Amino acid sequence: MEIFHLSAECYPVAKVGGLADVVGALPKYLNQSGQYAKVVVPAYNNKFFQENEYDIVHQGQLKLGYFLFSYSIAKEKTNKLGFELYQIAIPELFDRPNVYSYEDDTERFLSFQIAFLNWLVETNQYPDILHCHDHHTGLIPFMVQHCFNYQHLRNTPTLLTIHNGQYQGWFGYDKLHYLPQFDLSKIGYLEWNGTINPLASAIKCAWKVTTVSPSYLDEISNHANGLENLLRWERPKSLGILNGIDTEVWNTKTDPLIAKNYTLKDFKKGKAENKAFLCSHFNLNPDKPLFTFIGRLVGEKGADLLPQICSVALHQHQGEINILILGSGDPNVEKELSGLQNFYHGNYNAYIGYNEKLAHILYAGADFLLMPSRVEPCGLNQMYALRYGTIPIVRRTGGLRDTVIDMGDGGFGICHNETSVFDVTHSISRAIVLFQDAKKFDAMRKTVQQIDHSWDKVATQYIEVYQSLKN
Numbered sequence: 001m002e003i004f005h006l007s008a009e010c011y012p013v014a015k016v017g018g019l020a021d022v023v024g025a026l027p028k029y030l031n032q033s034g035q036y037a038k039v040v041v042p043a044y045n046n047k048f049f050q051e052n053e054y055d056i057v058h059q060g061q062l063k064l065g066y067f068l069f070s071y072s073i074a075k076e077k078t079n080k081l082g083f084e085l086y087q088i089a090i091p092e093l094f095d096r097p098n099v100y101s102y103e104d105d106t107e108r109f110l111s112f113q114i115a116f117l118n119w120l121v122e123t124n125q126y127p128d129i130l131h132c133h134d135h136h137t138g139l140i141p142f143m144v145q146h147c148f149n150y151q152h153l154r155n156t157p158t159l160l161t162i163h164n165g166q167y168q169g170w171f172g173y174d175k176l177h178y179l180p181q182f183d184l185s186k187i188g189y190l191e192w193n194g195t196i197n198p199l200a201s202a203i204k205c206a207w208k209v210t211t212v213s214p215s216y217l218d219e220i221s222n223h224a225n226g227l228e229n230l231l232r233w234e235r236p237k238s239l240g241i242l243n244g245i246d247t248e249v250w251n252t253k254t255d256p257l258i259a260k261n262y263t264l265k266d267f268k269k270g271k272a273e274n275k276a277f278l279c280s281h282f283n284l285n286p287d288k289p290l291f292t293f294i295g296r297l298v299g300e301k302g303a304d305l306l307p308q309i310c311s312v313a314l315h316q317h318q319g320e321i322n323i324l325i326l327g328s329g330d331p332n333v334e335k336e337l338s339g340l341q342n343f344y345h346g347n348y349n350a351y352i353g354y355n356e357k358l359a360h361i362l363y364a365g366a367d368f369l370l371m372p373s374r375v376e377p378c379g380l381n382q383m384y385a386l387r388y389g390t391i392p393i394v395r396r397t398g399g400l401r402d403t404v405i406d407m408g409d410g411g412f413g414i415c416h417n418e419t420s421v422f423d424v425t426h427s428i429s430r431a432i433v434l435f436q437d438a439k440k441f442d443a444m445r446k447t448v449q450q451i452d453h454s455w456d457k458v459a460t461q462y463i464e465v466y467q468s469l470k471n
């Protein structure tokens with residue numbers, strides 16, 4: 001089957017969060033399973049686009065209301081990512097370094113979607129499936145069904161995957177005329193609560209909706225930033241499919257980014273060397289348990305509580321633990337986390353920023369990973385941690401609930417119910433007790449490295465969905 005994946009992000013082309021990891025991996029594994037999956041993302045003016053070679057395979061124009069933009073389709077020459085990568089260049093809108101957070105994001109992503117559909121129409125392509133990821137590509141299911149220009153794609157099955165239902169891409173009716181002409185009687189498919197809502201529209205129009213974990217699908221029927229009723233209504237066509245991780249990239253035996261490679265046989269030594277590397281660089285104590293947090297410093301991830309969590313835990317367990325934070329986001333949280341360095345020298349440090357290499361070493365060298373997320377549709381970090389023998393400490397929510405079972409319930413991690421300072425510091429205390437029981441700790445570290453979250457298994461589930469839509 002020929003499947004187009006449409007997304008704002010794709011690792012390593014353009015990454016802000018986990019969406020990129022999924023779109024950069026799933027198509028590769030679909031291809032390895034005999035499908036023909038391609039990826040289409042905008043041509044941002046970033047390192048990847050500058051450093052790789054492309055063929056221009058098509059050029060055209062698109063209308064966005066009264067604006068006229070030229071676009072070109074640039075195909076990466078080598079297919080080295082394991083799939084054909086197409087980047088749509090619309091210089092006025094995407095010739096900028098970042099993926100999001102511009103005032104004209106509505107115009108940018110709407111133009112991206114229109115350019116994509118124009119390209120299919122102008123070159124007479126009839127793919128088998130259009131797989132849209134999140135709200136940035138959420139108007140495609142509506143447009144293929146109801147815009148006059150795209151009638152030949154009308155019977156093409158569309159699939160929406162929700163990676164994060166908090167962001168919906170809302171815009172006002174003053175921009176309705178941006179959409180290519182459509183059957184006005186269908187306007188209801190665009191709207192939710194008085195605005196045009198691309199995510200809601202995709203939930204209504206896509207033939208199938210998936211979320212990135214089964215628990216998240218249950219949760220968004222109750223908490224979905226206003227879309228609860230819609231999601232409940234569309235539940236019969238919805239399905240939760242837990243993400244996988246790219247086990248070729250995340251492989252302790254071959255990972256070129258970590259300080260020392262290791263296998264199941266010598267993981268104790270390997271992890272200790274990675275930990276020693278971190279401790280010497282960040283002035284920490286290698287004999288004490290090392291806790292880490294890796295990710296965006298935003299409320300969804302519970303990061304606003306981190307400064308307090310760290311100071312309470314470091315105070316309660318004076319000199320007995322280390323905490324090392326890697327992340328960026330809310331400037332206030334960044335400042336507080338940096339400031340803590342002055343109080344807990346030798347046991348605490350923070351690297352403010354994004355650093356893929358350091359992230360890998362942290363998964364390899366830390367003992368415990370903290371994920372106190374308020375919302376976590378899937379979460380990949382806990383899966384990376386498991387694979388690298390680091391014990392996750394998670395709040396029971398979304399994909400965290402589906403991937404980590406508390407050690408008290410016969411499982412292999414530490415879980416708590418609330419995103420609160422009390423719950424997290426209590427879990428840290430439980431982790432210290434575990435760390436001190438070397439035999440139990442090592443057995444658990446060994447178990448978690450063997451859990452299979454590879455994409456091979458997950459790709460099969462997506463193929464079944466695609467097939468069900470084609471029949």
Ligand code: GLC
Nearest residue numbers: 018019163212376377378379
């Ligand atoms: C989003 C979600 C995260 C998920 C990722 C990939 O970033 O917040 O939980 O793992 O998408 O699906």
